[in-house]
Structures are given as structure tokens and as C-alpha cells.
Amino acid sequence: MTETAADDDCVGLDTLASARGSTDGSAGRAAGAARRRRVETNTVEWAIAVLLTLLLLRFLWSLMRNENLLPGEVTGHLLHPDVLGGVWLTVRLTVLVFALASALGLAVGRMERSGNPVLREIAAAYVWVFGGIPVLVQLLLWSNIALVFPDITFGIPGVHIDAVRLVTPVHAAIVGLALALGAYAARALSSGDRLTALGDVLVTTIQATSLVSVLAITDLLGVVQALDERNHLIIPLLVVAAIWYLLLVTAARGAIRLLRRVRSMAHTADG
Numbered sequence: 001m002t003e004t005a006a007d008d009d010c011v012g013l014d015t016l017a018s019a020r021g022s023t024d025g026s027a028g029r030a031a032g033a034a035r036r037r038r039v040e041t042n043t044v045e046w047a048i049a050v051l052l053t054l055l056l057l058r059f060l061w062s063l064m065r066n067e068n069l070l071p072g073e074v075t076g077h078l079l080h081p082d083v084l085g086g087v088w089l090t091v092r093l094t095v096l097v098f099a100l101a102s103a104l105g106l107a108v109g110r111m112e113r114s115g116n117p118v119l120r121e122i123a124a125a126y127v128w129v130f131g132g133i134p135v136l137v138q139l140l141l142w143s144n145i146a147l148v149f150p151d152i153t154f155g156i157p158g159v160h161i162d163a164v165r166l167v168t169p170v171h172a173a174i175v176g177l178a179l180a181l182g183a184y185a186a187r188a189l190s191s192g193d194r195l196t197a198l199g200d201v202l203v204t205t206i207q208a209t210s211l212v213s214v215l216a217i218t219d220l221l222g223v224v225q226a227l228d229e230r231n232h233l234i235i236p237l238l239v240v241a242a243i244w245y246l247l248l249v250t251a252a253r254g255a256i257r258l259l260r261r262v263r264s265m266a267h268t269a270d271g
Contacts (some may be wrong), residue, residue: 073236078226078243086223087244090209093173093219094248098205100178102198105185112190123186131183136211138180142172143215173212181205195263199256206248210241220244 019247077083111123130138146163153159167175184204188197213222224241226235 002166052075069236069239070233070236074239074243077233077237077240080227080240081217082223082227083240083244084221086218086220087248089218090206090220090244090248093177093209094202094206097174097177097181098202100174101181101185101205102189102201104178105187105201107188108182108186109189112186127183127186129183130179131187133180135177135180135208136214139173139176139211139215142167142176143169145172167214169215169217173209173215173217177208177212181208195260198265199253202252202256203249206245206252210245236261244254250270 064071108123108126111119112127114120114123145167150163152161152163152166171218181201181204185197185201188200191197209219210221212219213225216222218226222240228237231237
């Protein structure tokens with residue numbers, strides 16, 4: 001090898017080493033900057049976490065020291081026979097409405113995917129109407145349906161049914177909730193995991209049943225309101241209702257979580 005060629009090789013190696021060193025330096029600086037950002041982010045998040053914890057503890061302490069809450073009345077009414085009866089009616093309404101709404105949601109979802117344009121438009125109109133009108137308004141409309149159709153014939157000669165006797169408050173509640181939540185279920189079941197979507201529908205159904213109290217139905221909230229009229233314990237009884245609704249929703253979410261875990265284990269076993 002000539003001296004000139006050797007010199008050229010040395011220059012090339014020096015240039016390559018310099019370039020590699022520059023690249024390594026840039027990567028090191030970028031990694032260091034990323035680490036600093038993570039540290040800063042973690043610091044801010046911990047500061048927020050500490051602040052929120054202190055505020056929560058302060059709020060809980062104020063609740064414990066607040067004599068207006070009447071904790072003795074809360075614990076005394078949690079297992080009151082009337083309250084338990086209201087919880088049982090809420091559970092039954094939830095199961096029935098959830099089953100009807102889920103079936104409606106699946107059927108409407110199938111219609112939306114149909115190749116028939118008429119079925120698609122009917123499904124879209126159903127979701128638009130029953131998913132757009134507030135649930136409370138729908139319940140009030142169904143409870144007063146006899147003002148519009150006092151005599152129900154179903155278009156069959158000789159059939160005459162008194163709407164006032166047929167559409168009781170409970171029937172109006174079931175129909176109104178099922179139709180409204182059916183539209184919600186159709187949207188929820190159209191995408192994502194169906195089991196998760198059904199869990200969302202179940203939780204929403206539990207919460208929506210509280211609206212039937214406006215129809216003078218003795219569900220959980222209806223019973224609490226009736227007890228309040230007798231005892232004038234507004235806050236303690238509302239806390240009782242809140243605790244029971246929280247327990248029901250937590251149980252529903254726990255059941256869905258358990259079903260997801262079982263399904264995951266079954267898929268793992270099959271694989």
C-alpha cells in the first residue's frame with residue numbers, strides 16, 4: 001500500500017469515528033433530556049397526588065365531624081325493611097330492563113348492518129328518537145299514554161283494552177326504560193368488546209332505574225323519598241340510597257370483570 005493510500009484510510013477512519021462519536025453524543029443528550037422530562041413529570045404528578053390526597057382526607061374528616069349528616073340514622077336505615085324492599089324492586093327492574101334493552105340493542109345493531117336500506121333507516125330512526133329524548137321525558141310520556149290512546153285495539157276487531165288499566169306505572173317504567181336503553185345498547189354494542197359494552201349497559205340500567213320514582217314506584221329511591229316525607233331525614237336517607245346504588249353498581253362491574261377474566265382464561269386454555 002502506498003503512503004498516500006494509507007493516509008487516505010486514516011482520514012476516513014478519523015471521519016467515521018468522529019461521525020459515530022457525534023451520533024452517540026446526540027443520542028446520549030436526547031436520552032438525558034427524556035430522563036429529565038420523566039423526572040419532572042413524575043414530580044408534578046406526585047405533587048398533584050399529595051394535594052388531592054390531603055384534600056380528600058380533609059373532606060372525609062369534615063364529613064365525620066359534621067353533625068348534620070346524622071351517621072346513626074344512615075346506619076339505622078341501611079337495612080330498614082322498606083329500604084331492602086326498594087332495593088329488591090330495583091334489582092328486579094334492572095334485570096328485566098337490561099334483558100329487554102340488550103335484546104333490542106342487538107336487534108337494532110343487526111338492522112343497522114343489514115343490506116336492506118329500509119331496515120337501516122328504521123334502526124337509525126329508532127336510535128335517533130329514543131336515544132335523543134331524555135329518559136325521564138320518555139317515562140312521563142309512557143305513563144300518560146292513556147291520554148292519547150284511551151282504548152287499545154291493536155287493530156283487531158272486537159278487541160278493546162282500557163289503557164289506564166293496562167299501562168300501570170310499573171309497565172310504563174319497564175317500556176320506557178327498555179326503549180331508551182335499547183337505543184343506548186345499540187350504540188354501545190356496535191363497537192368494541194361486547195362483554196364490556198354489556199357491562200356499561202347494565203351499570204347504566206341500574207342508575208336509570210332511579211328515575212322511575214317520579215312515577216310513584218317504590219323502588220330504592222322511591223322508598224327513600226317516602227321515608228323522608230315521614231321522618232324528614234333528607235340527607236341521611238339520600239346517603240342510604242347513594243350507598244346502595246354504589247354497592248349495586250360495584251357488584252355489577254365486579255361480575256363483568258370476573259366474566260372477562262374467565263373468558264380470558266378459557267381462551268388461554270384453548271390456545
